[in-house]
Amino acid sequence: ALIGSLLASIACGIIGTYIVIRRLVFVSGGITHASLGGIGIGIYAGINPILAAMLFSILSAFGIEWLSLKQGIREDSAIAALWSLGMAIGIIFIYMTPGFAPNISDYLFGNILTISQLDIISLAILSVVLIIIFVLFRREILYTAFDSDFAKTRNLPVNFIKYTMMMFIAITIVMS
Numbered sequence: 001a002l003i004g005s006l007l008a009s010i011a012c013g014i015i016g017t018y019i020v021i022r023r024l025v026f027v028s029g030g031i032t033h034a035s036l037g038g039i040g041i042g043i044y045a046g047i048n049p050i051l052a053a054m055l056f057s058i059l060s061a062f063g064i065e066w067l068s069l070k071q072g073i074r075e076d077s078a079i080a081a082l083w084s085l086g087m088a089i090g091i092i093f094i095y096m097t098p099g100f101a102p103n104i105s106d107y108l109f110g111n112i113l114t115i116s117q118l119d120i121i122s123l124a125i126l127s128v129v130l131i132i133i134f135v136l137f138r139r140e141i142l143y144t145a146f147d148s149d150f151a152k153t154r155n156l157p158v159n160f161i162k163y164t165m166m167m168f169i170a171i172t173i174v175m176s
Helices: 002-021 025-045 049-070 075-096 104-109 117-136 138-146 148-153 158-175
Strands: none
Touching: 002 025, 002 117, 002 138, 002 158, 025 049, 025 075, 025 104, 025 158, 049 075, 049 104, 049 158, 117 138, 117 158, 138 148, 138 158, 148 158
């Protein structure tokens, strides 16, 4: 539990700075609650709910970015829309699942005392990947986060960086 919390704090600390710089604090709640859609689909389909939640969270994060970049919708409105959509999808699929409904709060909040060796390895890999990416591409990420127009004048792949960072936000949230 101690090792898992240490690794989660490294990943969350790194990705959290990006979230604060981009003023996307609301996104963590949005992706967390939208992941319920993936959990519901995973339970209904009989696949690992955590993997389904991760895929659904990544797609939700991409949806938030796409709605804000391409459709001109404010990020907070896109987050709220996908938050409620994900929760609605999750509730519908959990309701449609035959048999007893599992305890959803276990998936949404987790329990640090039930962390497995695979969870620790996954968090370690995520933390190392985030450290490497932020060490190698710190300037590009900061330029894009603070002023995407300036980053475009420097010929940086702004949309790629934004989508990649949203993917890492979603993965960090689900794994934590």
